[in-house]
Each structure stands twice: as C-alpha cells, then as structure tokens.
Amino acid sequence: MTNAQVTLIQIDNYGPWTVTPEPRREVDLQTLQSRLYADLSQLVGNREGYVFFTRFDNMVAVTNGLDAADHALIQESVGNRYPVTVSLSIAVDSSPAAALGTATGHLQDAGSAQDGDRREILRGDPLDDAARTDGDVRIAHFDVNDATGKYTDQLNEFDSFINIEQGYAELMRYMRNAHESLSFFVGGDNIIAVCNDVDEAGYLDAVGHVREAVGVDLKVGVGTDRTAQAAGMAAKHALETCREECTDVEFA
Amino acid sequence: MTNAQVTLIQIDNYGPWTVTPEPRREVDLQTLQSRLYADLSQLVGNREGYVFFTRFDNMVAVTNGLDAADHALIQESVGNRYPVTVSLSIAVDSSPAAALGTATGHLQDAGSAQDGDRREILRGDPLDDAARTDGDVRIAHFDVNDATGKYTDQLNEFDSFINIEQGYAELMRYMRNAHESLSFFVGGDNIIAVCNDVDEAGYLDAVGHVREAVGVDLKVGVGTDRTAQAAGMAAKHALETCREECTDVEFA
Amino acid sequence: MTNAQVTLIQIDNYGPWTVTPEPRREVDLQTLQSRLYADLSQLVGNREGYVFFTRFDNMVAVTNGLDAADHALIQESVGNRYPVTVSLSIAVDSSPAAALGTATGHLQDAGSAQDGDRREILRGDPLDDAARTDGDVRIAHFDVNDATGKYTDQLNEFDSFINIEQGYAELMRYMRNAHESLSFFVGGDNIIAVCNDVDEAGYLDAVGHVREAVGVDLKVGVGTDRTAQAAGMAAKHALETCREECTDVEFA
C-alpha cells in the first residue's frame, strides 16, 4: 500500500504583497515565483523529494524522507533569501488527495492565506522513519504520443498548447476523482501524477478517457519506491519502454 | 488598431536532450526550465516586454520595442549560460493569434523542434520603429473573484487548483476562438491575455461564458500602450479599480 | 578624454541584517550575495554596463548609457525580489577613482551604511546623453601569463590562489595610486580595470611593477568605447592579440 507524504507550500499573504503599495511589475513577480519554485525543487530534490509548481503561490510537494527538521531548514532558507515567507504543512495518507486535504486543513486552521499575521507556519507529522517502506511512493509519468509530430511541428503554438492543456485538464480531474491521485503538468507534453494503488486497468481507463474526451493520446510509465526521486526515475524508464515497445502503460 | 509583436521561444531539441543518454533527474529539469523562464522574463522584461511560460519548452513573448539585435543578444546570453539553446521567431499582426501562427510557421519551416541540427534559428521581422504607436499592445489582466475566500481557504488545495485550472482552460479557448487573443495563466488566480480590439461587451461575454461553463467568476482590467510592460501595468491598475468598485470590466 | 560614469551599489544595513535576530546561515548569505551580484550583472549588463562584485555588500558598476530611470528600475527590481534593498549613487569624472569618490560621498552624506532608516537612496547625475562620446569608457583586461601551466596544474590550489591574489593586490593599489584606475578581480586569472587616459608606457609600468613586486607576469588588452560592454569586448580581443603575438600590452 502506498503511503504518500505530501507537503503543501503556501507563500504567506502573497496576493496583498503583489499589489502593495501599488501593483508590482509583472516580470519581477514572474521571476520571483519561478525562482522560488526552482529553489524549492532543489531544496526538496536534494532530499529525494519532488515539488510541483501548481499555482506558484501554492505548491505541492511529495516529501517522503524529509522530516520536520528538513522542512524547518527549507522554510528558514527561503526566509533568508526572499522578500516573502512560506508556510508548510505536512500530511501522510495512502491516498495522495486525502494527504493534501489534511495538509491544507492544517493551514486553513492556522488562518487565512491572506492573513498578514499568519507567517511561517509549520504543521503536521512526517512519516516515522521506521514506518517507511519501498512501496510508499507511486509516480506515474504520462506524456503525449508524438506531440512534436502532431502538434509542435504542425500547429500554431497556441493551438498546440490548447491541446496539451486540454489533455492535462481532463487527466487531472479524472485521476483525482477516480483514483484520488494528484496530477501535475511539468512542461512540454509531460504530466507527473502521484498515485495510490492504481492498477494497469486503471491507467488504461485514464488514457482511454482522455482520448475519448479531448482526443489526446497519452502513454504512461509507472514506478514505485521509497522516495519520489526513485519512484519518478523508475517511471521515466518505464515510459521509455512504452516508447520503444509502443505500449500505453508500463510498470517499472 | 493593436499591432502585437509576438516572439515564439523554442528550446532546441529539448525532448531528446532530457532523455540522453538516460532520463535526467526531474528536479534538475524543473530547475533548468523555471530558471530559463525567469531569465527570459528579465531579459525581455528589461526591454519592456512580457514572456509567458506556456509549456516551458515553448514560451510566448510579447516583444514590441525589441528589435532583431535585442533578440540576438537574448539568444546569445541563453547560449552562454545554459546547456541548451533557443530558437526565436518574431511576427507582427493586429491579431495576436495570427502573429503567433506566423512566428510558429517560420520555425516549422526551419525544421522540426526535435531536429538536432536546427539550432539557434532567429527569424522574422520586428515592427519598424517608425510604425510603432501607443495603441500597439493591449493586455487584459483577469483574476478570480475572492479566490482566497472561496477556494484557497476552503477547499483541498488540489480542488482549488482544479477550479482555477478549469476557469483558465475555458477562458483560453474562448478568447482564442472568439477574439484571436492569447491567454496565459501566470500564477495564483491570475490570467494575462494579449488581445486585439476587444470591446467591453467582448470581455463581458468572456467573463459570462466562463461563469456559465465552469462556475468560476472572473473580473478583468484592460490596458493599452506601446509596450507590454506599460499596457500590463495599466491593466493591473484597472483591475484594482474593478476590485474597489465591484465591477467586472474596467479599461485603464 | 575618458568620462567614466560610476555607480556605487550598497546593500542597505546589510551587516546588522545578517545577524538579526541571530546569525543567519552562511550558505544562505553566500547564495543571496552571489545571486544579487548575478542579477545586477544582468540588469546593468543588459544596458551595456559592467558590475564588479568588490565586497558584495558594496559593488561598483560602470554605467555609461544608463540614466536615472534605468537606475530606479534596477533598484525597484531588486526590492521586488530580495529580502534586502540597495542604495545607488552615480557620479561622472574623467578619473574613475574620483567618480567613485563622489558617488561614495553622496551615500555617506545620506547616512551610515548601517543606518536602518536610510533605504533605497538614489543620488547623483548621470552623464547627459548629448555629452557622451565614443571615448568615454576605457577598459583594460589583464590576465596572468600561462596561469594554468605555472600555477593551476602545478601547485596546491591555495598556493595558486595566493599567487593570483598577490598579483591582484599589487595591481589594484598601483593602478589606483599611479593612474586613478579601479581594478577588479573577475575570476580565474582575470582582472578588469576601469581606466582613464593611461598610455602604453603606463600599462608597461604596471605590468613591470607587479612582476618585480610579487613575481606574477601579466599582460593586458585595452579597449575604449561609449559603453563598458563595447570597451570591454574590444579589450578582450586585444588580449587575444597579446596571446597570439606574445606581447605585454595591446590596444584595440
């Protein structure tokens, strides 16, 4: 059984900050957001976790292997280097969606995302080291079949983007509703999902659903391991197998 | 009449690079992509333009005011600092979608996005300085009414995200089909659209369409100027007016 | 006659910030300082100027071509993206050292570098555009003859570093005292000096002085132009000529 440790990362009081005392230049906001995401990717990634940019002011991380002290150091490092601070909330559940729900609830209990006095909250209980197993994290890495040939090299780039975006929008809803899984667009034609115990039929259903709903053809490689990094790398290799063998679903 | 100068930025042969000789660590790819976007935001933004991350391997910029030499320097600066290179293609049209279509076509003519020999292409004709006017760039800045109160502080973060994402997916398609405009999610609950001569009724229709289709309430501030930076800042101020006066559409 | 526009960049109240409320982690300070320097290099460099890291909390820039509005935007962009702010002071003089002296005086008049209330000062008068000439900026680019063969590939890296550092310490003092020039170590075995009207004999004296004083053999390429970027690139090409022709001094 999977046991995902999920961390919600929320920039404190970000919306009001972006327009105080007047609206700040968009290019600086974009630079700030994307660099904060890059830094969090490294801070969490150096400890074998994954971060997804989500809405940038709220990011979602898979943090199996990171304890409370690791989270505190990441929070401190952001505070030392950015004009904004972050709150972090951790939860563990066999269902990734349930874990994120619990993590979100901790922060909501601590105050509004736009409460100027609610800063650098750190809540929740990481998975005890003794309880960790090699089956805790399941990552499914989807991409679009021949995206370059069918979209990038053929269509107006915005229409390519609309196709990818539609595929993602369908998949994210389907995986969340059918399988309590959290799917994130990670650039190009790639979507990475944090899943629980979905079996081959489940992935085939997901791929089939997206094909029928919006005509976008996906394939998926699935990996399971102790950390997001290890499970994600296994999923990438499985996806390479899909490519070589023209299959829709491969497990590492 | 608007006259958008749009630049398509495409990482050369990126997909194959990410899996050669074996799949590269996802955290490094995420870091690379988001930092490249941050750098392009600054390189273009320091010349009064805007860049949108789009798919990260293909980014779209509004570059009124940047000439061919500016583009060449940006291309060179990326090549000097990243393990990947970028191709750039520029086009001008009163319709932003048409401009991007032309720009995309230039790159497609030069070779596939995954052609290992097609590197650092720079094509297209920037708007002649003498032809530039204060009405060239129109930016519409949308956000979601009370996103914090209705979503962030209430729902599982993934469900907040699904709502924002659905609003975006509807708006991007509607604006592209009805108004040849290009809409980009820029984080939080914000969407920035590069528009042509859409009038108040047009924006009200768009807001109404998204509300009916997916139940997400948007408002929008619109600004027009010589550059993306100036038009975008005017749009932000107009959006503040929407907030203060509880209106759906405001023009700067 | 040269006419250097020099900008002093000073982080406001930085020392106290680094130990408030307790000493901050050194790795975060190092990351902050070096990224701030990198960002200023790009912000100034995209406008054809040069920045030198100097002491990191005080940086020196050659900013011919940047007006007050450019400086204000750089100041704003730093404030939008860092937990610290910067003060900027601009001065122009045929003597680079005198220009920096004037610029320093402006900030000292405005208050102490550790005055918590002295923030985001912007003072001084940029060179009027009409007064600018192609002879305003002179850059001398020095490097060490065969540094790799004599030091890097032979000695303990710290002893290589001591040699380079001694060469730099001698050159910086000599050029400042004999020629009112400002010399900056820029990494590897490279030193870039902002000079006034030093002639060939002057450079030969400088090279000779360093050789005699500490036994380090330098060569130098010199370029003159309207901006630091253009003069600096000319100096690099002249230095390549030194390398090819085994000469000590070359003018572009």
Added chain:
Amino acid sequence: MTNAQVTLIQIDNYGPWTVTPEPRREVDLQTLQSRLYADLSQLVGNREGYVFFTRFDNMVAVTNGLDAADHALIQESVGNRYPVTVSLSIAVDSSPAAALGTATGHLQDAGSAQDGDRREILRGDPLDDAARTDGDVRIAHFDVNDATGKYTDQLNEFDSFINIEQGYAELMRYMRNAHESLSFFVGGDNIIAVCNDVDEAGYLDAVGHVREAVGVDLKVGVGTDRTAQAAGMAAKHALETCREECTDVEFA
C-alpha cells in the same frame, strides 16, 4: 585533532571555453560563475558543508559528511544545468592545506585543467562515517573591527576595499604558512578560515600580524564541530561574543 574533508571543485577546460569561438560577453561569464557558486553553496550547504568561491573557476569546499554519492549527484546536477562541467577531488587531512594539496594532486594527475578531454573527474576518498568525530571541522570567522565606521562611512569605496583586501591578503598568507589553514574572503569585512588545531595564542598572533603589517584590526570567533555548517555557526556566535565583550578571540 581536526580532520578536514576538503573538496576541490574545478570547472573543466573553462579558460578556453570563455574565448571559443570568440570571447564571450563578460556579463554572461560573471552571471554564470556567480550562479554556479550559488548553486554549489546550496548543493553542498544542504548537506552541511561550505563552499568558498576562491577563483570561481576553482572553488574549495569543506565537505565533512558528504560521501562519494553526494559528490556524484552534485556533479551530475551541475552537468544537467550548465553549459560547463566540473571535476571534483576529495581529500582528508588534519591539515586543511595538506588536504587541499592532495585533492589538487588527484586532479593534476588526471590531466590539465585545460585538457578538453578531461571531464567530470571524481576522485578521492571521503572520510569514513565511522571515523567522523565532533572535532573534525574547525572554522574561524574573522571580521574587521568597526569596518563601517572606519572605512565604509569614511573613505572612497575603492580605498575601503583596498584596506579590506590588504587585511585579507596578509591573513591568508599568514594562516597558510603558520598554521596550514585556508582563509577565504566571503564578502563585506568577513573572512572564514578552515583551521587545524590553532590555539588562542595562534589566533592572537595572526590578528597581531595583520595589524602590524597593514594596520587592519581583526577579531575572530572560533567553532569546532562535526560539519562546516555546525562549526561555522558556532564561530559566528563566538564572533558575536567578541563584539559584545570587545575581545579579539573567542572560542565557542
């Protein structure tokens, strides 16, 4: 007895790369170098080590606690995100200078720093985990007494810099020759030295030597621990004690 684990980080074939096919823009080189340093600071710092920028193309790290796999991952992460690669060489010795000498020798044996075929070398033996003790790393953190009052707020910034630089140049040589310690300027008026078993008299001698030689007044806090991060933080606190009690040397 101290037992420093020192890693030499060398950019492969960097000098030739900077001028191939023609000299690259200095601002891009400065940006590349300082960001690479920032990234290494985080990559090593997240594992409790310290990196010093030294010459930027050759950097020195104190890496107690990092094993060969950690080094390999850092090397891979740089290769994934930069247009250059790095070689790493590790050595352990009670004498920091001797450790760096051994580490340098490994790389020199593997080929020249400017050998285009010598790439991503990883050599040397990290300290076995079982052999590590709480006395392995000793960090001495020096700063200049009242640098702001005596220099920054009084002198031309270049003359302030010359004073700091002279103090550093004297200290680095003295500590290396008298105590086999490696001293690094880290910005502002701060110097961090990696030391072996220097006692109070040794530090007083060093401070006295610099005062007599160049008239710069230093004080120093010293910390000892299992990692650079812990020893360095203890040294910072000891330096705060110097400040409060007007002493020249304090041990944590």
